[in-house]
Amino acid sequence: MGQPVGVIGVGVDAVDIDRFARSLARTPGMRTRLFTAQELADVAPRVDPVPALAARFAAREATMKALGLGLGAFGFHEVSVERQPSGRPTLVVTGRARELADDAGVQAWHLSLTHTATVAIAVVTAS
């Protein structure tokens, strides 16, 4: 071990932005239930933070898929997106999610996010 290894898992998730916006509008507590205070602060300066939040939700689902797990395998705050000073988004994996990743032998996470006006997409690799 300790050697760089191949791919352990890949995850992709797409979120319909309008639908996600309607869910957020309908359920005011959803923002703090899904996202960390840091994430909410990161997106706050945006004119419309919803696409960035949709992408962060997709990141959680993509991470679960990369671990071969279903929704509910870990808490929403246990995986979050942090922006590096370069702008690169990185996954922060803690708690039960971290234990599951360690069990799976994950040494490194890679994350990429994108959105158009209608859809947000996250791709995650575990290696």
Added chain:
Amino acid sequence: MGQPVGVIGVGVDAVDIDRFARSLARTPGMRTRLFTAQELADVAPRVDPVPALAARFAAREATMKALGLGLGAFGFHEVSVERQPSGRPTLVVTGRARELADDAGVQAWHLSLTHTATVAIAVVTAS
């Protein structure tokens, strides 16, 4: 060899769900020509199986792309999607597709599927 290696190929494919639904409706034999009996059984309990079928079609295209091949390089039944008990989708690669993958040195496949109301997306890595 025998050592875990880096990425051999990546494939992404997106399928318009409405368009795919129209193709399936127009060509009744398309379901059995594209999908295995196991796949059709897997999606049968769904209220609307079309998005899951569109994702499985995207998985085949993404697999061909990960091998650097075009449509027609192998038969549609030679690559299929199997659900693990955990819910994780895995690729089953057989026949000519398996030979091509062996020739390319593929030791492991990873697959992830997603869909919104309008688009199904598959990402495949060969490593």
Added chain:
Amino acid sequence: MGQPVGVIGVGVDAVDIDRFARSLARTPGMRTRLFTAQELADVAPRVDPVPALAARFAAREATMKALGLGLGAFGFHEVSVERQPSGRPTLVVTGRARELADDAGVQAWHLSLTHTATVAIAVVTAS
């Protein structure tokens, strides 16, 4: 070194095709500013080259993301898409982009492109 290694970075980018078509129509110089002569020649035989150009634009953005960099880190012509005789699209990385990739330890790029009628998507892995 010299050994195959794990994933260094992943990048995904989605481009709204209608929006991209309007930008191209509005700014005639954009095609040659964004794309190489080879790319423009490659897509020229298509009835509608816009989706293929949108995918090639997405490829540049996905490459920047795989390197953890923002738009503007390198010139648009320094990363381009070349079709292999098999049809497989490959990334051509030159100039400043090549230096940044070398600094990051990238030994191999993998690229996959897809589009529906509405969205073009590129996924890039650096390993």
